[in-house]
Amino acid sequence: xxxxxxxxxxxxxxxxxxxxxxxxxxxxxxxxxxxxxxxxxxxxxxxxxxxxxxxxxxxxxxxxxxxxxxxxxxxxxxxxxxxxxxxxxxxxxxxxxxxxxxxxxxxxxxxxxxxxxxxxxxxxxxxxxxxxxxxxxxxxxxxxxxxxxxxxxxxxxxxxxxxxxxxxxxxxxxxxxxxxxxxxxxxxxxxxxxxxxxxxxxxxxxxxxxxxxxxxxxxxxxxxxxxxxxxxxxxxxxxxxxxxxxxxxxxxxxxxxxx
Amino acid sequence: xxxxxxxxxxxxxxxxxxxxxxxxxxxxxxxxxxxxxxxxxxxxxxxxxxxxxxxxxxxxxxxxxxxxxxxxxxxxxxxxxxxxxxxxxxxxxxxxxxxxxxxxxxxxxxxxxxxxxxxxxxxxxxxxxxxxxxxxxxxxxxxxxxxxxxxxxxxxxxxxxxxxxxxxxxxxxxxxxxxxxxxxxxxxxxxxxxxxxxxxxxxxxxxxxxxxxxxxxxxxxxxxxxxxxxxxxxxxxxxxxxxxxxxxxxxxxxxxxxxxxxxxxxxxxxxxxxxxxxxxxxxxxxxxxxxxxxxxxxxxxxxxxxxxxxxxxxxxxxxxxxxxxxxxxxxxxxxxxxxxxxxxxxxxxxxxxx
Numbered sequence: 359x360x361x362x363x364x365x366x367x368x369x370x371x372x373x374x375x376x377x378x379x380x381x382x383x384x385x386x387x388x389x390x391x392x393x394x395x396x397x398x399x400x401x402x403x404x405x406x407x408x409x410x411x412x413x414x415x416x417x418x419x420x421x422x423x424x425x426x427x428x429x430x431x432x433x434x435x436x437x438x439x440x441x442x443x444x445x446x447x448x449x450x451x452x453x454x455x456x457x458x459x460x461x462x463x464x465x466x467x468x469x470x471x472x473x474x475x476x477x478x479x480x481x482x483x484x485x486x487x488x489x490x491x492x493x494x495x496x497x498x499x500x501x502x503x504x505x506x507x508x509x510x511x512x513x514x515x516x517x518x519x520x521x522x523x524x525x526x527x528x529x530x531x532x533x534x535x536x537x538x539x540x541x542x543x544x545x546x547x548x549x550x551x552x553x554x555x556x557x558x559x560x561x562x563x564x565x566x567x568x569x570x571x572x573x574x575x576x577x578x579x580x581x582x583x584x585x586x587x588x589x590x591x592x593x594x595x596x597x598x599x600x601x602x603x604x605x606x607x608x609x610x611x612x613x614x615x616x617x
Numbered sequence: 618x619x620x621x622x623x624x625x626x627x628x629x630x631x632x633x634x635x636x637x638x639x640x641x642x643x644x645x646x647x648x649x650x651x652x653x654x655x656x657x658x659x660x661x662x663x664x665x666x667x668x669x670x671x672x673x674x675x676x677x678x679x680x681x682x683x684x685x686x687x688x689x690x691x692x693x694x695x696x697x698x699x700x701x702x703x704x705x706x707x708x709x710x711x712x713x714x715x716x717x718x719x720x721x722x723x724x725x726x727x728x729x730x731x732x733x734x735x736x737x738x739x740x741x742x743x744x745x746x747x748x749x750x751x752x753x754x755x756x757x758x759x760x761x762x763x764x765x766x767x768x769x770x771x772x773x774x775x776x777x778x779x780x781x782x783x784x785x786x787x788x789x790x791x792x793x794x795x796x797x798x799x800x801x802x803x804x805x806x807x808x809x810x811x812x813x814x815x816x817x818x819x820x821x822x823x824x825x826x827x828x829x830x831x832x833x834x835x836x837x838x839x840x841x842x843x844x845x846x847x848x849x850x851x852x853x854x855x856x857x858x859x860x861x862x863x864x865x866x867x868x869x870x871x872x873x874x875x876x877x878x879x880x881x882x883x884x885x886x887x888x889x890x891x892x893x894x895x896x897x898x899x900x901x902x903x904x905x906x907x908x909x910x911x912x913x914x915x916x917x918x919x920x921x922x923x924x925x926x927x928x929x930x931x932x933x934x935x936x937x938x939x940x941x942x943x944x945x946x947x948x949x950x951x952x953x954x955x956x957x958x959x960x961x962x963x964x965x966x967x968x969x970x971x
Contacts, residue, residue: 462909
C-alpha cells in the first residue's frame with residue numbers, strides 16, 4: 359500500500375514550508391512575507407479573514423504561480439515549482455476549491471487522469487477500476503461504484519474523489535482549499551474522516567477553512583493569516599476559539615468574554 | 618445493480634470501525650447486463666428509427682433495400698462519415714470545426730488540378746490533397762490556440778477563406794477527365810462495394826479504438842469535459858487541441874480527394890453545407906456540442922440516418938426540397954429526447970433512493 363512508504367509518526371521538523379513569501383497582483387499586495395509550515399502526519403489548519411492571502415500562498419505552494427520573493431523548502435532544501443506538474447512530482451498535491459474533476463468521466467478515470475494505466479498502448483480498463491477501488495478502500499471513501507460518472511455524485515463524494523486523486527498522485531503533502539465549504543453535515547464528516555485517514559498514514563495535510571468548528575475538530579496546529587502575513591501559530595490542543603478569532607481579526611490584546 | 622450500496626447518501630451513518638461492508642464496489646460491479654445496456658442505449662432508439670423508416674420506404678418502393686441502393690447509401694454516407702468521425706473528436710474535445718465543407722472542396726480541386734494542370738502523379742496528388750486539408754486544420758488550430766479566437770469564429774472564417782480560395786484557383790470551372798487510376802482509388806469495387814466504403818469503415822474502427830481505449834482518447838474527453846482539470850492533471854491541452862483540428866482538416870481533405878476520385882473531376886461547388894451535415898450526424902448520434910460526450914458508433918448511426926433519409930425521401934418521391942425540413946426536425950427532436958434522457962439519468966439514483 360502507498361501508505362507504508364510514509365513515516366507513521368509526526369516529526370517535529372517541518373517537511374514542507376513556505377518562507378517569507380511576497381506576492382502582488384497589480385497594486386494589491388496579497389502576501390507580505392507570509393510563512394507556512396506543514397508537518398508529516400499532522401493536519402495544519404490555515405485560517406484568516408477573506409483576503410488574508412490563504413488561497414494565494416496555497417497556489418504558490420502548488421506551483422500555480424511563482425512568488426515575487428521568498429522561497430519554498432522541502433525537507434530543508436529549497437525547491438522551485440514552475441508548473442503544477444513540478445509540485446506534483448515533488449509529492450505535493452492540491453485539492454482546489456473548484457475540485458477540477460471531469461463530470462462526464464467516471465470516478466476511476468478521474469482519480470487516474472493523466473496517469474491512466476495502459477497495456478500495449480490500450481487502456482487497461484480492469485486495472486484502472488480495480489486500482490481505483492483499492493485506493494478508495496484504503497482511504498475508506500465510499501462511492502456507489504468506480505464506474506459512476508462524477509457528475510452523478512454528491513458534493514461530499516466529489517470532494518472525496520478529488521482527495522483520492524491527490525493521494526494517488528503519490529503525495530506526501532496534501533493541500534486542501536476549503537474542503538468542506540458547501541457540504542452538508544454528513545458529507546463534511548465524510549471528508550473529515552478522509553483527512554484523518556491521511557494523517558494516520560503519515561501524510562502532511564494543510565487545510566484552509568473558514569469553519570472554526572471543523573478546524574478545532576480536525577487540526578493539530580492552527581496557522582493564522584492576517585493581511586498577507588502569518589500572525590500566529592497555535593497548537594490546537596493549547597488554544598481557544600477566542601484566541602484564534604482575535605488573531606484573525608487583529609484584536610489579539612483584547613480578551614473576548616466567555617470560556 | 619441491486620448490490621450497489623449508495624454509501625454516504627442512503628441515510629445511515631457510517632459504522633465507526635469503517636467495516637468492509639461499506640466499501641466501494643469492485644470493477645465488475647456497476648457493469649450492467651448486456652441486454653440492459655442495449656435497451657437503455659440511446660443509439661438503440663436511433664437504430665430503431667432507421668429500421669422503421671427503411672421498412673416504410675421499402676413498402677412503398679421495392680427498389681430501396683436492393684443491394685445496389687444500399688451500397689449507394691453507404692457510399693454517399695461515407696463522405697460524411699469520414700469527416701464526422703474527426704468532427705466527433707473535435708466536439709468531444711470541446712471544439713467545433715465549421716470549415717470542413719470548404720476544406721473538402723479546396724482539397725478536392727487541389728488534387729484534381731495538381732494532376733491535370735501540373736502533371737503530378739495521381740498518388741502524390743492524392744496525398745497532397747490531404748496535406749492541403751491538414752494545413753487548413755493547422756491554421757485553425759494555431760488561431761484557436763495562440764490567437765485565442767473562439768473555434769466557432771476561427772473555423773467560420775476558414776469556411777469563407779477556403780471556399781474563396783477554391784473559387785479563385787479554379788476560376789469557377791471544374792477540372793475534368795482525371796485518369797482512371799485516380800478514379801479507382803474510391804470507386805474500384807471489391808465484392809460489389811466501392812473501396813470508399815471500406816476506407817470509411819476502417820477509419821471508423823480505428824477512431825473508435827483511439828477514442829475509447831487509448832490515453833489520447835481519454836485525454837480528449839477530459840479536455841472537452843473540463844479543460845482546467847485536464848491541464849491540472851498534466852494532460853497537454855494545447856497538443857490535444859492541435860491534433861484535433863489538424864485531424865479534422867486532414868479528414869475533410871481525405872474525403873474531398875476521395876470525392877474528386879469518385880467524380881474523376883474537381884468541382885469547386887461541392888461540399889456546401891457539408892459542415893452542417895457533419896455536425897448533425899455527430900449530434901444525432903449523441904455527441905454533445907458542449908464537449909466530453911460522444912461516440913463513434915453513435916456518429917455512425919447519425920450519419921446512416923442522414924444518408925438513409927436523403928436516399929429514402931427520393932425513393933418515395935418526396936420533393937427533395939423537403940429533405941432539409943425532415944433533417945432539421947430529426948435533429949432537434951433527437952437532441953430534445955436526449956436531454957430528457959440525460960436529465961433522468963443524472964437524477965435517477967437520487968430518485969430511486971427517495
